[in-house]
Amino acid sequence: MFKSIVQRFKTKFNAFIDRRMPTTGIHKLSHKNIFIFPTWFGFAFLSFAVLLFVLGTNYQNNLIILVSFFIVGLFTVVMLHSYSNLAGLEIRSNGTLTGFVAEPIDVSIALYNTEKRRSFVFTLKQPVSSKTVIDIVADKAKLSVTLPRRGVFTIERLQLLSEFPLGIFRTWTYLKFPITFIVYPEPKPCKVAQIQHTLIDEEGDTEPNDKRVKGDDFYELAQYQLGEPLSQVAWKQVAKGQAWQVKRYANHVKPNHNVLKLYDMPGNNIENKLSHLCFLVLEYHQAQIPFGLDLAEQIIDSNIGEQHLTTCLEALARWGSDCEARNE
Amino acid sequence: MNKQLFLLPKSTQVLILTVLSVNLLPLLSTLSLWFLAICAIVVLWQWAIFKQLVGAPRAWMKALIALCGCVLLIAFGKSLGLLAGMIHLLCLSFILKPLELRRRADFYQFVVLSFLVTTTAFIFEQSIYFAMLVGAILLLNIMLLLSYFYRESRLQPLATYSTKLLLQSMPIAIALFVLFPKISPFWQVPQAKSSQTGLSDSLTIGDLSKLALSNELAFRVEFEGTTPSYQQLYWRAMVLEKFDGKTWQRKRARIDDVINYAQVPANRHNISTSAEKLVRYQIIQETSFKPWLLVLDLGQPDRDNPLKDVIVLNDYSLVLKDGVNKPVAYKLASDLNARLNLYESNVDLRFNTSIDASSNPRLYEYGQTLKENFKGQSELIAQVLQTIRRQNYRYTLEPPPIPDHSLDSFFFDTKAGFCEHYASSFTYLMRAAGIPARVVLGYMGGSYNSQGQYFRVLQREAHAWVEVWFDQRGWVRVDPTAAVDPSRVSQGFSSQLLQEQTALASFSFSQWMSGQMFDQLRYYVDMLDYQWTKAVINYSSLAQFNLLTSWFGQQFKLMATLSIFVTLLVVVFLYFAVKWLQSVKTRESNPHVKYYELMLKGLAKKGIYKTNEETDAEFIRKLKEIDTNIAMHVALVIRCFNKAFYQHMKVSKQDIIKMRQAVRQINKTP
Known part of the structure; x- marks a missing residue:
């Protein structure tokens, strides 16, 4: 019962994502395709502000209250910084990639507008998750994908994730590129x-x-x-x-x-x-x-x-x- | 999942060590010495681990250190008091946490601990310099957190970015601080233990001359309108009526008793003078950990600006219920000519003549003689003051030692002493002569800061004087000090007294600062601290009410809540508005980019993508195979785009129209 609801929600969500961010070779990140939500540490940070507020109020200490408000302010500001870390970034990738089963296939991703210092991680959940950290100064990223089955696959949605600058907010996006994998069978020696x-x-x-x-x-x-x-x-x-x-x-x-x-x-x-x-x-x-x-x-x-x-x-x-x- | 070793970037490790050594600085005066020694050892140890001089700690070593700390804490816990004990425990977990950074969550915990440790220092001190120090340490903490995500090994960009974050969040913090409703405490909390400064609750000979060596600030006063003359600045703190032969004490020892038995009901302490004659002033008192407030006779809390929990006592002194545990500001109104005869009864007065005749027999005998010789009370007092003035009495900070604090030997033999000697002996003498008398403890005078237009009163200006009861006039202030050293009550410390003070006091920074060269600077610095104390530390619900009323008028309650949200919304909205405007601007100025992107989008919907490797010609050729019509439109858009983009030519109006039509055609084609 619960599972089916989750499933239905997932399908709906995927459909929503597909409509909102169709497959293209060039993705420009903006408020249209960036998701943002506090991390659990973000919530902890906010409750820490509440704790300080209670402490400051009990001691009738304005400076402690000021610090607690400062943390709330920091929370708000970091939200904007977190967003602008990804916003404006342009990501391009496409093509047909070939490789053998169980061997890593490199997907090269070109990044534009990286002049602002950024820090983020690409993740692909297809079918074995692979991960790569983007070097902030480089404008190229390489993603290693290992596929367990022979066949022709289109790439799944690529997740681009960042917790910059303070780990309080997680900003991410799901991008679909017109990339096709052709996975050859694993060569097995025979006589x-x-x-x-x-x-x-x-x-x-x-x-x-x-x-x-x-x-x-x-x-x-x-x-x-x-x-x-x-x-x-x-x-x-x-x-x-x-x-x-x-x-x-x-x-x-x-x-x-x-x-x-x-x-x-x-x-x-x-x-x-x-x-x-x-x-x-x-x-x-x-x-x-x-x-x-x-x-x-x-x-x-x-x-x-x-x-x-x-x-x-x-x-x-x-x-x-x-x-x-x-x-x- | 295989357990991966949690590794922090090197810059983060360096910052952890920095934070460890710096964060405890504001708490130096609160933490005990043995604890600081443990901290120093642990920090050095962690530094050695970082430098790879010693290996990573084993579990039993960490456990041993933690256990040692806890055992010591339990052993010293009683003497530390609840609050300091908890602070010690917090600091202990803070300095030991870096030894246990195994997961990302541990790092987060450490950062939050670090913020907490830094902030708790505000419980103990709140001056502006202290706040600046804490602010700098908070910045360091932000840097620490940032360094984990920034992937930048140099410290300078980290510092720049953190400062940016700090400065950007300040407006929101200040807006919230000003607008967010002030709430009264939710529950009782352990208060900081008093570190004795200022007046004590009793007076033994030698007490005030010790206090006179201190150049610390006691309180500041700002007068509204007329400023009374220097001779009138007798700041009453408390009244001492009980004498055991050596020490003057309050009639009731416990402050709760004082509040219960000596409190004047709120409806009775109205001075019946017209408002014009009243002297109005605001006092900002430094932390004293005592309940006594300061007031000019005859004073009462200002009716327009009452401070909560101020209690008026029937000896005309004021008390703050929970004690002055942080700097407090209060407004008072005084009638300097009013008579102090409002609440006295005969029983009380009889108490003010009781003395132990055997404690100082010579003084007692002298009092009895005076009583016989003088019928008039005022003549008697004049005679005693005359004696003090005429005979070679001296006013000095370093009187010759008096055996057993005997008033007899001071008055008849050594004849040299500070205000407490004179006040004490004079009161005793009055009582011996059958006149009700008591000692009043407080401060006398103050130095004027012309930049900030307020008076500073230092601890050294602590003073004791006498009140004598006249049947018609009530309590009348008599200051025997005025007889021996008139300049003390008209200008403050004489140069001879200041010399004595400098010689006796140990070196202090403020002393050094008080040299001529720094006088101007000192005034400014003090003014800054004064404004800080007045505006920030004492920003109360009343101050908030006044401020908001002046902004929005009487209906501010709704406005306050609204404006908080509006401010926040405006901040967020402005940010996105600016971003949006920027993007629109680039689009407007580059219509070719806009249509080019629209074209790619339109093609993408049809499942056609232009790869990076493909040249424009190849792309169009590919399109021709699919649909010649589309290929034609695309070719037009690409041509216009290239003209503008690569040859930096201005896009003509016709071109834009053509591009728009082409894009429309592409979208129409199925």
């Missing part, structure tokens, strides 16, 4: 040699006249068991004097030269497969070997170079998101 071997092996072995095999993709070599059709026995291995093995086939598109197939990857989990694939993509790129990608939904032709690498990694990052979108 390149094994996969390469099977690939090459399969290519050399599969005869074009073998009707049974045609159209089916070679999947793996397995231990021969009694009763299995002899046509599937890997005679080459037998001839070499190795143990009897059978070729297993899966219903896949036939691979091109050096085309890395998602479903060829080891592992029983699609995320793991993507991680392995990611690793291979990087390896191939490193070794300057042309490669293509077969992601079932999407096929990228064999190519080489930075541009190709980016395309491939982005495809890995986006994999499945269209599917989900279609399901929804």
Whole structure:
């Protein structure tokens, strides 16, 4: 009951924030987007003034009363200073940022109108909170974001917070920038040699006249068991004097030269497969070997170079998101 | 959450050490010596920790120090009194707190403690110099708090910013101080223990000559209209009627008894003189920790400006119920010619003739002889004064020692003494002769400050004189001092007396200041302090009422509350108004910026953003792919903007109109 009220309030509040401070690349801070509220210390400070007032009144001591009024005055003045610390500040940031899962991605933020000495902190609660302190003299800020999942994300609202000058007031703002994160899968090493071997092996072995095999993709070599059709026995291995093995086939598109197939990857989990694939993509790129990608939904032709690498990694990052979108 | 080490910036650490050593300065006279020694050790220790000469304190060390302090406090607690004891405890927690700064909350607690310690010093002293010192320390405290958030290691910018904050909050503080209603105390609080200065409640020979060495201020007087002549400035404090052979005391020892039995009902103490003959004056009395106020005979509280809790006694002295525990201001009106015969009864008068004949037998015998020889009371008194005047009596601050404070040996043998010797012996003599007499203690004279037009009366002007009862005229003042040293009651201390005083008194700053060179300066400084005491320390609900009435007329009550809010609102409003005007001004003078921003906003609503890396041309090209119409308008705005912004050309009216239309078109396009 209570939770649902909180939830509803949160939704309403977020909607209000979205309306009031729409996403833009340039945010100029003013009374329209600055929030201000006393900290708990601020309230304590104010009650301290009340305490002094009581003390001064009991002693009929005008000077103690004056000090208590001075604290009230300080409270008011600090409110204005606290506000003007952020007001007028211009913050710009936008673009598309890429990185791997669980690796910090740097968001660079440009600050303008910092000539007044200011002190503040940027915080982003997405999904793991990250924090950075802004150097007051510098006009650039760097924010490190670590994302735990593969995919394409827009940035959450960035919180900019300041308790300057006396910690009595907290001024803050929520800013949304047109920033997109493309998070690649975490590269997980796998036995390149094994996969390469099977690939090459399969290519050399599969005869074009073998009707049974045609159209089916070679999947793996397995231990021969009694009763299995002899046509599937890997005679080459037998001839070499190795143990009897059978070729297993899966219903896949036939691979091109050096085309890395998602479903060829080891592992029983699609995320793991993507991680392995990611690793291979990087390896191939490193070794300057042309490669293509077969992601079932999407096929990228064999190519080489930075541009190709980016395309491939982005495809890995986006994999499945269209599917989900279609399901929804 | 992993526990992170709470680290304060270096400037904050330095300021903590400074605050630790400076904050206790105003409380120096209140704190005991052993406590100051502990403070010094703890501060030095913390300094050593900061300089990394010794390691961080262990828990048991901190506990030991705290325990030692508490044990000492309990041991000395009784002698300290409640208030001083609490102050000690507060200061102890204040100096130990920096050893325990583990979280941000600890730092905050320390700052609040620091503010509190500084402010409590005002309980004990309130002079303007003291207030300046406390103000400077408060500034230091603000610096301390600021340093945590400022991330600035140099002290100078910190000091500048703190001063700015202090000065900006002063107007609000002063407005509140003037306008906020004065409230009477909520509950009883322990008062500061008296550090004996000024007149004591009894008079033994030697008391006043000791007090005469003090150049401290006792009170100040400002007369309205005519100023009485110097000889009339007999400031009555209290009346002493009981004599035990050595010491003159009050008839009733306890002040509560005095108030209960000697109080004159409020409806009776009206002087029946016409208002023109009255001398009106305001006294601002320094803290004396005694209930006695000062008044010229025959005086009463000014009917137009009554001070609460002033009690008129039937011996014509005034008493403040709770004692003068801080400087007080009160207005009085006196009729200098009125007769002091309002309240006396025969029983009271009989008390004023009772003496112990055996305590000073020679003086008693002399009194008896006088009684036989003179029928008329006034002739008798004249004869005694004549004796004092003619014989070689001396008025001096350093009389030869008198064994056992005997009045006999003073009057007949040594014949040298201060006012208390004469007043005491004279009263005894009168009583021996059967004339009701009593000793009055107070001050005589005062020095005029022509800059501030007020009198200063110092402790050294403490005086004792005699009152003798005449059946028709009531109590008549007789000052035997006038017989031995007429200049004392017409001009004040003679040069010979001042020389004696300088020789006897130990060095004091005010003494040194009183040299010719500083006379002018001293007058100004004293005037400043006088105004401070009058206007700030004694700003009472009555003063507030008078001030507000003079501002707003009689309906001020509503006005006062309103004006508080209005002042605050105006302050806040003005700030934002100025900010807003500034922004409007820049917008008005830079319409191209305004329309450029409006355009970006309009595009943002459509989900189109211009990134920093993109050049204008690229941006427009991108837009063309989306909507050629929009791209066209945007290109127009950008062109106009660039012309004004980068080439510093004046924006023409047509350009502005074009920009406005373009922005409107962009917003219209879906």
